[in-house]
Amino acid sequence: MKRTLTFALLLILSAGLFAQNHFPLVADHYQLELSFDFPKETLKGRCQMTILNQSDSAITQIPLLLYRLLKVNSVKNSDGDELKFAQSVVQFEDRTKLQANHILVDYEIPPHESKVIHIDYGGHLLGYTETGWRYVTDRISPEFTLIRMDTYAYPLISQPSISFLINNLRQHLFNYDIVVTVPDTLVVANGGRLQSRTPAPDNQMTYHYSSKKPAWRIDIAISPYSQLNTEVLHIFYLNDEKSAMRIAESGANAMQQYTQWWGGLQSPEAVTIIETEKNSGGQADELVILLPEESFSNINNFHNLYHELAHLWHVFIRENEGISPRWEEGLADFSAYLINETLYEERAGLVKRAANNNLRRLKRDFERNPALQNIPLMDYGNHRLTNLSYVQPMVMFSVLYYWVGEEVFHNTIGGFYQEYIETGASTKDFINYWKLMAASVNLNGFFEDWIYTPRFAEFVMEEKSFDDILEYYINSTQQ
Ligand SMILES: [Zn+2]
Numbered sequence: 001m002k003r004t005l006t007f008a009l010l011l012i013l014s015a016g017l018f019a020q021n022h023f024p025l026v027a028d029h030y031q032l033e034l035s036f037d038f039p040k041e042t043l044k045g046r047c048q049m050t051i052l053n054q055s056d057s058a059i060t061q062i063p064l065l066l067y068r069l070l071k072v073n074s075v076k077n078s079d080g081d082e083l084k085f086a087q088s089v090v091q092f093e094d095r096t097k098l099q100a101n102h103i104l105v106d107y108e109i110p111p112h113e114s115k116v117i118h119i120d121y122g123g124h125l126l127g128y129t130e131t132g133w134r135y136v137t138d139r140i141s142p143e144f145t146l147i148r149m150d151t152y153a154y155p156l157i158s159q160p161s162i163s164f165l166i167n168n169l170r171q172h173l174f175n176y177d178i179v180v181t182v183p184d185t186l187v188v189a190n191g192g193r194l195q196s197r198t199p200a201p202d203n204q205m206t207y208h209y210s211s212k213k214p215a216w217r218i219d220i221a222i223s224p225y226s227q228l229n230t231e232v233l234h235i236f237y238l239n240d241e242k243s244a245m246r247i248a249e250s251g252a253n254a255m256q257q258y259t260q261w262w263g264g265l266q267s268p269e270a271v272t273i274i275e276t277e278k279n280s281g282g283q284a285d286e287l288v289i290l291l292p293e294e295s296f297s298n299i300n301n302f303h304n305l306y307h308e309l310a311h312l313w314h315v316f317i318r319e320n321e322g323i324s325p326r327w328e329e330g331l332a333d334f335s336a337y338l339i340n341e342t343l344y345e346e347r348a349g350l351v352k353r354a355a356n357n358n359l360r361r362l363k364r365d366f367e368r369n370p371a372l373q374n375i376p377l378m379d380y381g382n383h384r385l386t387n388l389s390y391v392q393p394m395v396m397f398s399v400l401y402y403w404v405g406e407e408v409f410h411n412t413i414g415g416f417y418q419e420y421i422e423t424g425a426s427t428k429d430f431i432n433y434w435k436l437m438a439a440s441v442n443l444n445g446f447f448e449d450w451i452y453t454p455r456f457a458e459f460v461m462e463e464k465s466f467d468d469i470l471e472y473y474i475n476s477t478q479q
Contacts, residue, residue, distance in 0.1 A: 065155070067125055101152075169217070195210055271309060
């Protein structure tokens, strides 16, 4: 549901987005220190941000966002000098029910240089349910506290505009260190590497985590968590130990299967799963999955887990021009269905059923917005249509799988990972790799239809079934 809402919103915004493309300032590193006053329901934050200017000219003002009830007390440079800033609670340009504290810091960052600023802030966190984001119920409470990007609980570089913010976050990944102090009856959960856990005065405990990989968001959950750690998964769970054990087992089985298909990971890192409060919405970064209680305890729904684990084998896709279309989302979704089908006999036929569902979903979207029929997958990033990146490429990869066969398919996905994991690659590199590995079929027309042109939309609008489409390509090679 949430996906659909965001999708609609992105469509409306996509026209205006290009103009704001590539705001030059991006966060390169966060050092975030947090402590809480639970009776007063307040937090205190000290945020040291390293900000990079990616442009050829100096930038003299840094725009920041914070949650509407969080106030900045001071901003300093790395020498400890106070910087001039203004703050005011404003309405978002593109979502008028949404308010945030908009902070403008006067500070010059020379071209292609980075500067450090220290932001001292604090206040309340009461969610954003009034905006229609029913899942954002974040608050400060000893039962459950969630600090995340969705509420702007830490400073983010942006003007008060969702499209601006999403655009900026997607531009550049950052590393982070978080230092969080809580009463020692509580546990701080985060997807980074735990560097230390040190007792602090007044029966408190300070947790220091560092990001394992560059990220686009920071998620910190605080609760009386229990933990279950395996080689593959670090699980923070609230009460449901049985589900935690099932998730651990299921994750291990999936990892074993993926490894058999695609070969071992070059630098294996455990994936962290954090159970969150009921109805608080799921989220996933590369190595962190937030699973709300209702998903966590629903043992039949491992799709998200399998999807995230599949991403571990994905090369970072960077286009020479434009924004990545993120077809790896469709690949992860395809892989999650395939794992389900492989591990559970009773789920035979799942991939094809899901592909047919996705074809119907595309048709509905195309009917609602006919302009989408003319946009090739390659432009999904440029048009901010990456919600479709879960749907269209899932069908594409399913066709490929049944067309070239299991062995060639897995050798290609695994081989591409081994070949490009260090350097990253472009979509073009991926296609060339496919042509090399699957030389027995002619993939030229196929990638034209599904990646570079919107030809695939004709199949969609003609209501072709998955098997029809598969047969079309099998026959095309034979002619
Ligand atoms: Zn994904």
